[in-house]
Amino acid sequence: MVEQALRMKGLTSAIFSQVDEMRKAELAKGKDVITLSIGSPDMAPAQHIVKALVEAANDIGKYGYTLSKGVPDFLTAVANWYGQKFGVKLDPEKEVHSLIGSQEGLAHISLCLTNPGDIVLIPDPGYPIYSAGPLMAGAELYYMPLKRENDFLPDLEAIPESVLKKAKIMILNYPNNPLAAVASKDFFTKVIEYAQKYSFIVCHDFAYSDLVFDGYRPESFLSIPGAKDVGIEFNSLSKTYNMAGCRVGYIVGNAKVIELLGRLKSNFDYGIFYPLQKAAIAALTGPQQCVIDTSMKYQIRRDIIVEGLNDIGWNIDRPKASMYIWAPVPTDQSSVKFAADLLYNTGVASIPGVAFGTFGEGYIRFALVQPENRLNEAVRRIKQWIG
Numbered sequence: 001m002v003e004q005a006l007r008m009k010g011l012t013s014a015i016f017s018q019v020d021e022m023r024k025a026e027l028a029k030g031k032d033v034i035t036l037s038i039g040s041p042d043m044a045p046a047q048h049i050v051k052a053l054v055e056a057a058n059d060i061g062k063y064g065y066t067l068s069k070g071v072p073d074f075l076t077a078v079a080n081w082y083g084q085k086f087g088v089k090l091d092p093e094k095e096v097h098s099l100i101g102s103q104e105g106l107a108h109i110s111l112c113l114t115n116p117g118d119i120v121l122i123p124d125p126g127y128p129i130y131s132a133g134p135l136m137a138g139a140e141l142y143y144m145p146l147k148r149e150n151d152f153l154p155d156l157e158a159i160p161e162s163v164l165k166k167a168k169i170m171i172l173n174y175p176n177n178p179l180a181a182v183a184s185k186d187f188f189t190k191v192i193e194y195a196q197k198y199s200f201i202v203c204h205d206f207a208y209s210d211l212v213f214d215g216y217r218p219e220s221f222l223s224i225p226g227a228k229d230v231g232i233e234f235n236s237l238s239k240t241y242n243m244a245g246c247r248v249g250y251i252v253g254n255a256k257v258i259e260l261l262g263r264l265k266s267n268f269d270y271g272i273f274y275p276l277q278k279a280a281i282a283a284l285t286g287p288q289q290c291v292i293d294t295s296m297k298y299q300i301r302r303d304i305i306v307e308g309l310n311d312i313g314w315n316i317d318r319p320k321a322s323m324y325i326w327a328p329v330p331t332d333q334s335s336v337k338f339a340a341d342l343l344y345n346t347g348v349a350s351i352p353g354v355a356f357g358t359f360g361e362g363y364i365r366f367a368l369v370q371p372e373n374r375l376n377e378a379v380r381r382i383k384q385w386i387g
């Protein structure tokens with residue numbers, strides 16, 4: 001008889017798996033399903049990245065453990081990329097550390113910074129690992145609602161002082177998944193003031209730093225004065241370079257926090273396979289046209305969905321960044337019920353907003369991970385159904 005540990009109860013993906021079951025059931029019936037549910041990039045990495053991976057994989061001397069910090073050339077490549085792109089100066093030795101995908105770091109950071117009973121402030125709606133990580137560490141969660149009337153930014157003044165005093169971590173994510181919202185310099189400045197006053201660490205998830213549209217350029221949290229004293233940034237090659245399966249990410253920023261996570265990781269893992277680090281170095285140091293091309297494709301896809309649906313009176317905001325469309329449910333149904341109806345009637349699979357938290361109710365998320373012709377087809381079917 002297997003008895004699950006109490007902490008496992010914090011790991012529920014009930015709605016995600018329920019939605020995916022429905023999608024698979026439709027596929028099994030032979031339906032032509034257009035999968036806009038899971039947020040896994042469908043594009044290929046650039047040729048020079050694949051070439052670097054293959055060449056390194058042919059070197060049989062490179063199959064040993066690499067150790068979790070990351071090879072020096074990788075750390076330097078990250079530091080230079082941050083300097084060039086965001087004007088953030090980083091010491092590759094002390095202020096950069098590799099991660100087996102940023103997900104891995106987000107999962108483990110609470111183990112380094114919280115004791116049982118401490119509070120982690122997380123966004124609602126939010127990416128599921130933001131709650132799973134702290135819960136595994138025995139920390140308590142405080143959900144910061146992200147509401148449209150506040151531009152999907154948390155209302156810092158609304159957080160009770162008693163909560164702020166017990167908070168050890170605040171997790172933020174801009175450009176945001178699932179909301180596709182962005183943050184301003186002023187907002188980050190205010191966050192830093194709060195972090196200094198109440199002594200918590202800001203963990204900014206910057207996974208969508210490069211999926212940006214119409215010339216929009218997001219700020220790195222670390223580019224704001226004082227940020228390095230109170231914060232770290234997680235980033236990843238998954239979305240920027242279409243390398244999600246490679247599991248290469250990194251943490252940058254506060255040296256003390258990085259030392260702690262590095263020490264934890266040196267006990268947990270032995271690093272990323274060398275050829276994958278070589279591929280990442282090629283991505284970060286090579287020509288950046290592939291990043292512009294990827295963004296441009298997402299921008300075209302965004303316009304197909306936003307314009308197509310706005311045409312039939314389904315009013316949807318046009319996001320400045322990310323690979324998602326956060327669409328208000330156009331009926332008075334719950335997001336789960338509407339997403340199910342949408343799937344049954346049109347074959348378009350989405351994620352009900354409530355899967356990302358209570359404040360996601362009233363919305364569904366489309367991931368722009370299908371080519372243009374499939375998105376045009378999705379719009380055509382939705383028009384026929386509700387138009």
Ligand SMILES: *Cc1c(COP(=O)(O)O)cnc(C)c1O
Nearest residue numbers: 101102103127177207236238249
């Ligand atoms: C995709 C995504 C990531 C990237 O995760 P990796 O583990 O680096 O692949 C991180 N945060 C958010 C919000 C994401 O959507």
